[in-house]
Amino acid sequence: MKKTYEEELKAIACDIWDHPEPAFQEFYSCKRQADYLRDKGFEVTENIVGIETAYIAKYGSGKPVIALLGEYDALYGLGQEANVPKKRPNGQEMGHGCGHHLLGTGCIGAGLLIKDWLDKKKCSGTILVMGCPAEEAGSGKAYMARDGVFDNVDIALAWHPSDITQVGTGSSQSCIAAYFRFFGKASHAAGDPELGRSALDAVELMDIGVNYMREHMPSTDRVHYAITNAGGKSPNVVQAEAEVYYFIRSITNSRCQALYDRVINIAKGAALMTETRMEIHFDEALSNTLPNYVLEDLVEQCFDEAGMVEYTPEDFAYAQQFKEVGEPVTKDMIAASVTNKDELFENMKNSPLNTVFVRNKHSEDCSMGSTDVGDVSWVVPTATFNVASYSYGTPGHSWQLVAQGKSDVAMKSVYKAAEVLALASEKIFEDQTWIERAKDEFEKRTADEPYKCLIPKNVKPHVSGDC
Ligand SMILES: [Zn+2]
Ligand SMILES: [Zn+2]
Structure with missing residues (x-):
């Protein structure tokens, strides 16, 4: 040079x-x-x-x-x-x-x-x-x-x-990263537990469901998570909001999308079990x-x-x-x-x-x-x-x-x-x-699988987590 x-x-x-x-x-x-x-x-x-x-x-x-x-x-x-x-x-x-x-x-x-x-x-x-x-x-x-x-x-x-x-x-690997947020109802965990609906329970049940799914995934695939909001520091409060962040990876986009859909079903199941509401916030994805x-x-x-x-x-x-x-x-x-x-x-x-x-x-x-x-x-x-x-x-x-x-x-x-x-x-x-x-x-x-970006069209570039 x-x-x-x-x-x-x-x-x-x-x-x-x-x-x-x-x-x-x-x-x-x-x-x-x-x-x-x-x-x-x-x-x-x-x-x-x-x-x-x-x-x-x-x-x-x-x-x-x-x-x-x-x-x-x-x-x-x-x-x-x-x-x-x-x-x-x-x-x-x-x-x-x-x-x-x-x-x-x-x-x-x-x-x-x-x-x-x-x-x-x-x-x-x-x-x-x-x-x-x-x-x-x-x-x-x-x-x-x-x-x-x-x-x-x-x-x-x-x-x-x-x-x-x-x-x-x-x-x-293809990868999809998304936040799963659960919304329940706070109550006194000892005095009125029957009035509460725990978002933290939903996160834990979702994670358990995904961990059982691992046995039935191709060995090339990977799923990992971090609990980004455990709801709070007080065990005597039923946690009304909680969030878990997932990375879902596979060897092609279509397989990654299919695995992501299975994780979404598990999240829905966790919400149903706990009578909480679940929101998905799509973060990012790679082919x-x-x-x-x-x-x-x-x-x-x-x-x-x-x-x-x-x-x-x-x-x-x-x-x-x-x-x-x-x-x-x-x-x-x-x-x-x-x-x-x-x-x-x-x-x-x-x-x-x-x-x-x-x-x-x-x-x-x-x-x-x-x-x-x-x-x-x-x-x-x-x-x-x-x-x-x-x-x-x-x-x-x-x-x-x-x-x-x-x-x-x-x-x-x-x-x-x-x-x-x-x-x-x-x-x-x-x-x-x-x-x-x-x-x-x-x-x-x-020829067989044309490019389909894993990021939905409505998701704009953003700082990771700001979604
Ligand atoms: Zn680098
Ligand atoms: Zn790097």
Whole structure:
């Protein structure tokens, strides 16, 4: 990359690390990125489909259109001093525990490289750097997919910081998140128990019903809950209001919807048993991810050309301190789709940083957990990859990850991601058969079950829980 870009990208990533913001409230981060890209000659639109902290920065004209999916939201409870290999909160409520300050900045770097390339080649093609908020909570991209933001996009590309460098394959889970609120009648629990109707009983009976349902669910599915309102602190009051928050996950949208319908029936049963009233407040939902093998091959080719990040002895020494306070590395951490397992495990044991490219065979396996990139993959052929941004054994969403967020290792991952995203885009601009083949695969995958966003049309983007 050009040296000037590297310095400017580092400044952006560090600035966003210094200003960690929660989902749908990334006002500083969004403006910082949008202003920078406008300065660089991109045409920037803010406030996308009613989301104030989303932006699209456009450069070039005509077809094909490639979207780069950037993120910048942070996580609660993870304020941490930079570069300190022990837990030392820095007084901030939030921290970049998923590396999204790097993620969004890498997409900006790619946008700049592609802009220079388009200027030189003078060919048709449009690059969209997209600022996509609320990945950690809120499902930002799901609303963008539902409301047509990707309608004219040919290919979407994304990356995510990790402790390894690889091309993504396989799927992730569909997920529906909803609050179940019960309303009963308060009374003196000893003096007039017969007059009371307990909303807390309804929550408990709902949870028991769901826990019995577990025995009759596919092993790929997951349901988890938190009691977000137990009704109060006084056992001698029959609790008149109570609430439980559920995540319901499966491997496809239709199966997730069907499982959600079963949970709703259990909630209705709990209300009937307790003579309470039940309300459902839909919070958010995510689709499973559709892999695209054609694009996986393209990105792998780009890594073969771009090579791995090169580290200095100082980088290794830095990462070693964090490896020592991370999770011990074990062979079962390696995904089934990895083809160079032995080589990777040797590297995991002997080096603090990933220095061998992780090769995956194409896979349909569904990993547990969800991402809003899933919804994008249902409306446009999408590829994702990882670049090592921190030491082996760094847990996701941890203080260790936040601490390494401003390091040279982290910044090198931003430049590498930018380089690979740019290279993949240039190959698509030069040879549009990539698009034809990727779309052909996409159409086959969506032929039987076309995209149906799990978020009902009347649900607007909102801060998680504010529903
Ligand atoms: Zn993330
Ligand atoms: Zn995360």
